[in-house]
Amino acid sequence: MSGEASRPGGRGGARHSVARARDARRRRTGRLADDIVIFAELLRSCGAAVPGGAPARAVRALGEVALDRREDVQAAMRATLVSDRPSTRLFDLVFPVFWSRADVAVTAADPVAGDTSTSPAEGGAAEDGDSGGDAGRQGDRRVPRPTASLRRGEPMPVTAVDDDDVDTEVRRMVRALARAPGRRRRTAPAGDLLDLRASLRHGLRSGELVELLHTRPRPARAEVAVLCDVSSSMAGVTGLFLAVTHALARHARLVEAGVFHVELTLVGAELRRHPRQVAVRRLAARAGALSGGTRIGHCLREFVDAVEPGLTPRTVAFVLSDGWDVGEPDLLAAQLRRLRERVGRVVWCDPHAAATGFDPQVRGLRAALPHVDDHLDLSGTAALRGVADHLERHHRNPGGAHDRS
């Protein structure tokens, strides 16, 4: 199903990483500890998640394994240096290039030839490693991951957005969506369960156990998945849309966020990590390089493939797009239906929804609307207030009614 979906940072990225690994290999010193630090830097520069302190741990780990067993050395370094699945794949790709077999012998008990030159056979094998390098790939979902190297293109003009306004409105939206009772409880006078812990503590304070306290469920934080269009047809509102995406990522519980034009990039981790301005600048720089057409259906499919395990009926999916699609409309409708089956609500924010005499002429959007719960205008900060108002009024599913407020 996802077989033909291309992975950002896929083959081209792999070749790039292998080239970097060859460069890094020339800097090797022959001292294991130093080389591990260089190797860790290499992994980071290719986009892998290498925690601080990991190299030191790797050195300790290598003290515990047989250095003449190459697969043990690789496994020990993998377990200590990288900390998630995409990074594991990257590790397996660059490991054989950086630590070519002959070189490891320098540190092992039986020194073979100390060949540090780049042999073509070895480089070729490593590049093939992109497709065959990770055993157990079969049946594995291909997960789009942030492109490791930011391609510098013409930065997209990002209009100034009032951060505070966006924050205020998005917080209102998130609160409005957080109506489902969660599993955590808080004290409430008319709650449905006794809180013995609080009652006893309260009683101890006054010396007398007279009052029984109750708890009721605390509303669960809204859970959102966000897909944001950054293609050139959206140029005027990209700044606002990225700001809203970032605010949603920060204030709600984020399943995942993606930005797309013709290709999808998952940016959840980046949004969570960086403050607004840094995140928006980085995303806009990345988006500008390739923006042009839009393939919503294709990108939506990749997005659902990637986040499917995290979607629940409590999730609210936000799609921020004008619906211009150069791909097939059938694909968009099918993928949107797939998304709708897996989440509780789909909210589509459209910069043109409030235009006079709006009629979804855009074929992509026309195909999509039957699977959208709320189709809302988002053409500016003022419209964002309208979105929050709407979500407060209809905090449950409006039952497929398309509100074009």
Place this chain on the structure above:
Amino acid sequence: MAEPAGGADDTAPADAVASLVAALGGTGYVADRELALVLHLAEVLELPVLLEGEPGVGKTAVAEALAAATGARLVRLQCYEGLAAHHALYEWDYARQLLAIRMAEARGPVGEELRAEVFSPDFLLRRPLLEAIDPQDDRPVVLLVDEVDRADQEFEALLLEVLGQFQVTVPELGTIVATRRPRVVLTANRTRALSDALRRRCLYHWLPYPTTDREVRIVEALVPGASEELVRRACALVAQVRASGYRKTPGVSETVDWVRALTALDGSLDADTVHGTAGCLVKDAADLARFRAGDGARLLRAVGGG
């Protein structure tokens, strides 16, 4: 460290890994060398292991097998949304405390000693994390924190503190420090992103689907009655199913269930039995329709027979 020329040291740890593979095999868990190496490193470096992998590849079974292989007691903390400190660490038994207070009041005037009594270890409910740090008996402990990604992000902070210090502070009793650090295994299904802080403190291991050879050995270990040929063909077929891009990919437990079902029928693998038992293997309506519509027969031909 840079000149680890000690040839004598190199053999000892390698043997430790091999013997761990053997010990795990003795409990019915067929581990590959890589997994055993990570578990061995976790022991000598005193670090938790974070196991990730698709559902059904046997993540939980790793901890169970590790406990059985090392003669340790398995303390399991199943994570879920809303899991809080008083579910994971400890809680006072408030109902019993209330009773004790009432009884003491009925006996006569009460004083400060009652307070000490109701906040004594007798009234403490020990939850898994405290149990792992301060076990009641002398046996070593394997702490399994299962599906840690199902717990709230806030819970991770608590877990980090406990895994970092291996101590728990109960204000009324004082600080309880682990006399012997438990081995810790965390499992996750990637339903949400785990925090970097948690990843940083763990050894990471991605548990892939087993190779067909290894899966054959796993199934043979778990379904002793199955014929060798049936197991081999069934595992080959499952490998094909995994490569076919189904929505729900069958895990090892599905293979085991399926072979068990086939063995219970008459031990033959043909078009009829595959059709009849497809539900053991493929557990999604759309997938099942696709499998029965022709995929199953095609894959069966690919592995021989049908």
